[in-house]
Amino acid sequence: MSGYEDFVGVVSNTVPNEVEKGAIRKFADAIGDDDRIYREVEVAKAAGYRGIPIPPTFSRTFDFGVIEGLVLPTNGLIHGEQRFKYNEPICAGDVVYCSRSLLRVRPTSGRMGKMTFFMFEGVVKSGSGEVLLVENSTVIQMGAGE
Amino acid sequence: MKLEVGEKLPELVKPAITQTQLVMYSGASGDFNPIHTVEAYAEQVGLGGTIAHGMLSMAFVGQMLKEAMGPRGRLQEWGVRFQEMVRPGDVLTCSGTITGVREEADGHVVECDVVALTQKGVKAVSGTATFRMLK
Numbered sequence: 001m002s003g004y005e006d007f008v009g010v011v012s013n014t015v016p017n018e019v020e021k022g023a024i025r026k027f028a029d030a031i032g033d034d035d036r037i038y039r040e041v042e043v044a045k046a047a048g049y050r051g052i053p054i055p056p057t058f059s060r061t062f063d064f065g066v067i068e069g070l071v072l073p074t075n076g077l078i079h080g081e082q083r084f085k086y087n088e089p090i091c092a093g094d095v096v097y098c099s100r101s102l103l104r105v106r107p108t109s110g111r112m113g114k115m116t117f118f119m120f121e122g123v124v125k126s127g128s129g130e131v132l133l134v135e136n137s138t139v140i141q142m143g144a145g146e
Numbered sequence: 147m148k149l150e151v152g153e154k155l156p157e158l159v160k161p162a163i164t165q166t167q168l169v170m171y172s173g174a175s176g177d178f179n180p181i182h183t184v185e186a187y188a189e190q191v192g193l194g195g196t197i198a199h200g201m202l203s204m205a206f207v208g209q210m211l212k213e214a215m216g217p218r219g220r221l222q223e224w225g226v227r228f229q230e231m232v233r234p235g236d237v238l239t240c241s242g243t244i245t246g247v248r249e250e251a252d253g254h255v256v257e258c259d260v261v262a263l264t265q266k267g268v269k270a271v272s273g274t275a276t277f278r279m280l281k
Contacts, residue, residue: 023174030167030174031205032160035212047217048280056208056221060201061175075191079200083225136225 004070004105004118012065014099014125019054021092027058044091051091056084059133064100064122072118073141080117081138088132090124096132097125103136116141147214149254149279155242158210163198165234171202193231200228203238203262203271210240211260211275218280222255226273230264237265242275254279 028038036043037053044052060082090096099122106117117140124133147153168182177199180187188196204226211221232238239262246257256279261272 026170027174030170031202031209032167033205033209033212035209037217055205056212056224057201057205060177079228081225081227082201082204083223084221085223086221089220 004102004116007067007070007102008105009101009103010067010070011101012067012099014097015063015065017062017096017098019090019092019094019096021052023061024052024054024058024092027055027061031055041092049089049091051093054090054092057082059084059090059098059122059124059135062096062098062122062124064098067100067102070102072139076142078140078142079137080140081136083136085134086132087134088126088130090132095127097127099123112142114143149244149247149256151244151247153244155210155214155244155258155260158206158213158240160206160209160238160240162237163202163232163234165196168196168198168202168234171199175199175201177201196234198232198234198236200232200271203228203232206238207240207260207262207271207273210242211277214242215277215279218253220278220280222276222278224260224273224275224277226260226271228271229269232264232270236270238262238270239265245274250278252278253281 024038041052101121103121104119108115117138120137122135125131172178172183182196182199185196242258242260244258248255257276260275262270264270
């Protein structure tokens with residue numbers, strides 16, 4: 001596992017993401033949610049939103065940038081946990097600014113053999129720098145890796 | 147739904163996941179890992195066939211929460227652990243149980259446990275959520 005610790009705390013580049021109405025609709029179609037709130041601005045406004053809101057897990061579709069030099073193994077990776085924290089609604093038409101960082105790396109060994117836990121944090125900000133949403137994901141690498 | 151500890155959130159039973167849905171979700175999410183879409187590849191890496199994106203199961207739970215809360219609800223924070231592989235053909239039932247309620251100036255803050263079970267009763271994902279019900 002040598003090397004990964006060097007990337008803890010390193011922040012990626014920040015990427016502007018345009019929140020597209022069509023992308024929200026396609027996401028809702030894919031998850032099988034036919035709610036009009038994801039398709040009609042009048043319905044969204046009646047529910048108190050500025051515009052069509054993003055579904056709860058939609059922010060995973062944003063580009064959070066690249067942590068320069070960090071290369072995770074491509075095989076044997078499992079998505080272990082996922083968290084979201086919302087400060088302000090994000091709506092179609094918004095441009096949001098996303099970046100990510102590696103919070104922690106934790107090698108373990110147990111009955112499943114060797115595993116390494118990578119904890120990432122993604123931050124979504126408004127144009128004025130306000131934090132709108134924070135997502136945390138834990139990715140588990142099974143086996144000794146490398 | 148009453149805002150009381152022990153109260154169940156209305157269940158959401160999703161239609162059986164199809165391979166087409168996994169292709170749609172790959173496109174909509176940008177996650178093109180072939181373990182979700184290419185049967186031969188998923189076989190070759192030892193998965194015994196394609197598996198659903200964990201984030202698809204989480205999205206189902208998100209839909210259950212949205213429908214339970216209604217238009218006056220605002221999800222504050224939530225998280226899940228991915229516990230079991232989900233495959234095309236599986237039927238997920240999403241549900242939740244209120245574990246805490248407190249009153250604040252602009253409404254109630256509700257805490258709950260959430261889970262998605264497969265048709266075999268196996269936990270696919272489980273976790274906790276906190277939402278606000280606006281006045």
